[in-house]
Amino acid sequence: MSGPATASVTWQSVRAEALRRIRTREWPPGALIPKEAEIAEELGCARATVNRALRDLAEAGYLDRRRKGGTRVTETPVRRAVFDIAIIRHEVEQSGASYGYALLVDRMERLPEDLAALLDQPPGTRWRRVIALHSAGKRPFCLEDRWLNPVLVPQKRADFTASSANEWLVRNVPFTGGELSFQARKADTALASRLGCARGNAVFAVERITRTDDAAVTAVTLTYAPGYRLTTTLG
Known part of the structure; x- marks a missing residue:
């Protein structure tokens, strides 16, 4: 899926790929995941698309996003109140x-x-x-x-x-x-x-x-x- 950014790559597909990597331990618990720009280049989409997907996973409890500290896989995924x-x-x-x-x-x-x-x-x-x-x-x-x-x-x-x-x-x-x-x-x-x-x-x-x-x-x-x-x- 690498290459120039394309509108065919949706935030939902990026979310699904990121979740796959979490569940298969390609991104293990506690790991610092690649930067948004790196993921966007790999998957051939806009950085904003990656941002939207990762925000959704953070809201679901799979990722811990820290300002100026990067994004890590949570040690124990939790369900969150909305x-x-x-x-x-x-x-x-x-x-x-x-x-x-x-x-x-x-x-x-x-x-x-x-x-x-x-x-x-x-x-x-x-x-x-x-x-x-x-x-x-x-x-x-x-x-x-x-x-x-x-x-x-x-x-x-x-x-x-x-x-x-x-x-x-x-x-x-x-x-x-x-x-x-x-x-x-x-x-x-x-x-x-x-x-x-x-x-x-x-x-x-x-x-x-x-x-x-x-x-x-x-x-x-x-x-x-x-x-x-x-x-x-x-x-």
């Missing part, structure tokens, strides 16, 4: 409640040092910070505290006065990867005031960084009012 980036308005409306939205903050701010490091940004970098409150009926539903890469999401291009950054990003900026974490936390005075709960109440928070290729798009903390339940599927 998380979609949901539009918060849809979550509220699907529950049968009326949706409300209020923009609280939209300004340029200096990234906190720890967050700048996670985003591979130099100290002192200024990003666009957006804080908004989503409500269900008359009750607070979710506080969205988001940092946005101003190169990818400039203020003149994206106005969040009437609709959220969450919704705009899902519809306008494709992402290729990121990091996700979940935690329970106690509401401090400011958070309790915004979420309409008592200080010290347990609330559920989702922290997410999304990237497109090698650039970070956004870092967001979504904090939900008491009673929120997360549901996902196993893939």
Whole structure:
């Protein structure tokens, strides 16, 4: 299958070939696999085709892809939970409640040092910070505290006065990867005031960084009012 790139080689066929090599131990557990450009040249396809195939295998748990660290075969392939980036308005409306939205903050701010490091940004970098409150009926539903890469999401291009950054990003900026974490936390005075709960109440928070290729798009903390339940599927 070597030779010049051809449209006849699909990402599905590249995925099948890569999976064959994993299962036959041509690429054994823990092994660093060839670079995307090398695989593309061997199979006679575009690098983007290889990228799509390897991303799919990573999502399925067969590969471990690390930024600047290459791609390795996982020691023990696992099935993974699938998380979609949901539009918060849809979550509220699907529950049968009326949706409300209020923009609280939209300004340029200096990234906190720890967050700048996670985003591979130099100290002192200024990003666009957006804080908004989503409500269900008359009750607070979710506080969205988001940092946005101003190169990818400039203020003149994206106005969040009437609709959220969450919704705009899902519809306008494709992402290729990121990091996700979940935690329970106690509401401090400011958070309790915004979420309409008592200080010290347990609330559920989702922290997410999304990237497109090698650039970070956004870092967001979504904090939900008491009673929120997360549901996902196993893939």
